[in-house]
Amino acid sequence: MAVPEAVTTALRLVDEDGLDSLTMRRLAAALDVQAGTLYRHFATKQTLLAAMAEEMLAGCAGPLPDGLTWREQITELAGRLRMALLRHRDGARVHAGTHSVGPNTLSYTDTLVGVLRETGLSPEAATRTALTIVHFIVGHTLEEQAAQALAESTELPATLTLLHAALDPGTYPNLAAAEATLTSTDFVGHFAHGLNLIIKGLAGE
Amino acid sequence: MAVPEAVTTALRLVDEDGLDSLTMRRLAAALDVQAGTLYRHFATKQTLLAAMAEEMLAGCAGPLPDGLTWREQITELAGRLRMALLRHRDGARVHAGTHSVGPNTLSYTDTLVGVLRETGLSPEAATRTALTIVHFIVGHTLEEQAAQALAESTELPATLTLLHAALDPGTYPNLAAAEATLTSTDFVGHFAHGLNLIIKGLAGE
């Protein structure tokens, strides 16, 4: 049993059945090994999840095309992280639930901080801004994948009805006006809006 | 057994031992009841968690003091949500893992969208901006509480050493410059920086 295969197999299992169905026993079975054997390679399930989170970020810090403005560089890097999380079912949850210090994760942050420093920000401001961007991406993608999961579940009609019923204009006047946007599935648009807000804030400094 | 007591007891158990230790059986024992009894009041554990998330937001949408600028109103509302999540151990994880459509959650979003509309934003722009702010808060607080948990765990020295060792200026030049900020515990400062970036972006529209 090799560690890299175990990690990619674990990601495949998550893609097939969701994070809640990933168990050490199921992974062991998929690798044709006893459950206990996994603990020779991963100290705990958390360690396995961190390795999965790290693997998901492969390529995210790759070289940026030449000739991009700093705005485009930030947009490109942010888009890559979002896509990396979206590529696997429950990817944002896997990422948010762990704290990887592997090379993919580290070089992604390094690259993002670098782009921000080139705009003239101090190391501290660049780091805080990078954190802001990453936190927004993770929060956004968590929500995006939760919406995806809900859309595929049987609870969708019930939730939508409940939401719609709650949207009494007398009680929640702004929510009534927001309903179309809240129930829209234009996550690309939502993501771009949020990221542009942050980028615009940056330009104002 | 009453539902409100069950929810507050569940939150107390989370505060004492963390979210991973909250089980239906432990909660049942704390309520002096059999585990099966809980399923008469909550269809699944997810339902219980959603009720806990909803309870955490009590008061968050309360009236804003008079005379605040819109910037101050946004800052006040954002700070309330962050504080509500911080008030309970693993609060951000509880919130992020559920999708409440209860009155506390709905009226919080309603209030935030309302403040943003008053700045002149369209319903769509106001809604998207509210989502951006909430996603940032959730992403930030998830990280903040993960750092808290790490700080209280025995893995802290190992992680810090690993991180420091990885910070070779030749490999990660920007991370080396970012280390002080990345390892700082000034989460109030980080939060203010991110939120101000978004608010500044808003002012530019």
Add this chain to the structure above:
DNA sequence: ACCTGAACACCGTTCAAGT
């Protein structure tokens, strides 16, 4: 109407013993 007792089908993790 509400709760108990007991079961079903699982978990993560550990560790002696085998090869």
Add this chain to the structure above:
DNA sequence: ACCTGAACACCGTTCAAGT
């Protein structure tokens, strides 16, 4: 050195039967 087999101490959820 690496894996198996088996166990330990749990899980979420269901449901007949009691009161």
